[in-house]
Amino acid sequence: MGTRIVYLEELDKLNRQVIKMGTILETSINMTLKNLEELRDDVAHNIMSRDDQIDELELQIEKECIDLIAKQQPVASDLRRITSIMKLVTDLERIADHCSDISSYILRLCVQERIDPPKNLFYMGQAMKGMVNDVIMAFVNQDAQGARKVVEQDDVVDGFFHQLVNELSGIMEARPSIIPQCIEYLMITKYLERMADHSANIAKWVDFIVTGNLEG
Numbered sequence: 246m247g248t249r250i251v252y253l254e255e256l257d258k259l260n261r262q263v264i265k266m267g268t269i270l271e272t273s274i275n276m277t278l279k280n281l282e283e284l285r286d287d288v289a290h291n292i293m294s295r296d297d298q299i300d301e302l303e304l305q306i307e308k309e310c311i312d313l314i315a316k317q318q319p320v321a322s323d324l325r326r327i328t329s330i331m332k333l334v335t336d337l338e339r340i341a342d343h344c345s346d347i348s349s350y351i352l353r354l355c356v357q358e359r360i361d362p363p364k365n366l367f368y369m370g371q372a373m374k375g376m377v378n379d380v381i382m383a384f385v386n387q388d389a390q391g392a393r394k395v396v397e398q399d400d401v402v403d404g405f406f407h408q409l410v411n412e413l414s415g416i417m418e419a420r421p422s423i424i425p426q427c428i429e430y431l432m433i434t435k436y437l438e439r440m441a442d443h444s445a446n447i448a449k450w451v452d453f454i455v456t457g458n459l460e461g
Contacts (some may be wrong), residue, residue, distance in 0.1 A: 252317050256326070259309055263330055266302045266337050267381035269295070273344045274377055274440075278370045280348070281362065281433070286355045289348035299341035306334045326454050333384075333450040336443040340377065343436040343443075350429045350436075360426045363412050366434065369405035372398065373437050376444035383448060389455040395448035402441035409434045 273295050280288045310331045313319060319327060376398050383391035410431065417427045453459040 252313075252319075255309070255313055255317070256323065259306065259313070259327070259330060262302065262306050262309070263334060263337075264381070264385060266299060266306065266334060267377075267384070269298055269302070270337055270341050270344075271374075271378060271381065273299075273341055274374050277344045277347050278367070278374060280351055281366065281370060284351055284355050284359070286352055289351045289355070292348045293345045296341050296345045299338055303334050303338040307331055322457075325457060329450040329454045333447045336446045336450075340440045340443045343440045346436050347433050350433050354426060354429050357426050357429075358423070360423050363409050363416075363430055363434070365405050365408050365412065366430065366437075369402060369409065369434065369437050372402050372405060373441045373444070376402070376441055376448075380444050380448045380451065383451045384454075387451075387455050389452045392448040392451040392455070396445045396452075399441050399445040402438060406434060406438040 273292055276288060276292050280292070310327050313327055314324065376395050379391060379398075380395045382388070383395060413427045413431050413434070417424045449460060
């Protein structure tokens with residue numbers, strides 16, 4: 246088998262590994278958002294244990310990227326793809342970390358008096374989830390326009406974040422007895438906002454892979 250064919254197969258394998266990582270992440274996000282409604286401690290522990298799988302994939306992908314650069318000396322467009330993948334898998338891993346972070350706050354909510362969650366929390370979660378799903382599809386399809394739409398959606402999630410901060414502040418002022426639960430929800434809200442930020446970062450790297458243009 247020729248060197249070029251082997252090289253192309255290694256690039257294709259790299260893409261498949263990124264997609265696998267994204268698929269595992271989507272499952273963790275689905276579980277996390279569902280558990281915000283159910284508040285089950287066993288599910289929270291399960292989500293936290295899944296993070297190791299994402300961590301291992303990130304390390305594996307990074308190693309394969311380094312090996313490709315060292316052994317194959319890729320041309321400019323392929324080098325752009327490989328280095329961008331090294332960047333975007335870090336953001337995928339951090340989104341997974343935040344699923345674990347949210348789960349740790351769910352565990353704290355499990356042992357406190359149940360209160361109704363903030364009304365916009367689930368809308369914010371769905372908006373963030375949509376960004377992650379769309380950016381993974383943009384990577385799969387090498388869709389720069391789709392990636393840019395993901396970046397635009399970050400403003401929607403930011404809007405929910407500010408609404409929720411105001412809502413939770415008002416609840417804490419009106420009902421001091423449930424301040425601890427409100428603080429847990431405030432932290433969960435912040436992590437959802439960060440997950441959206443990482444999705445926007447990934448979208449910028451996808452755009453860079455396709456077009457060669459990298460905007461801050």
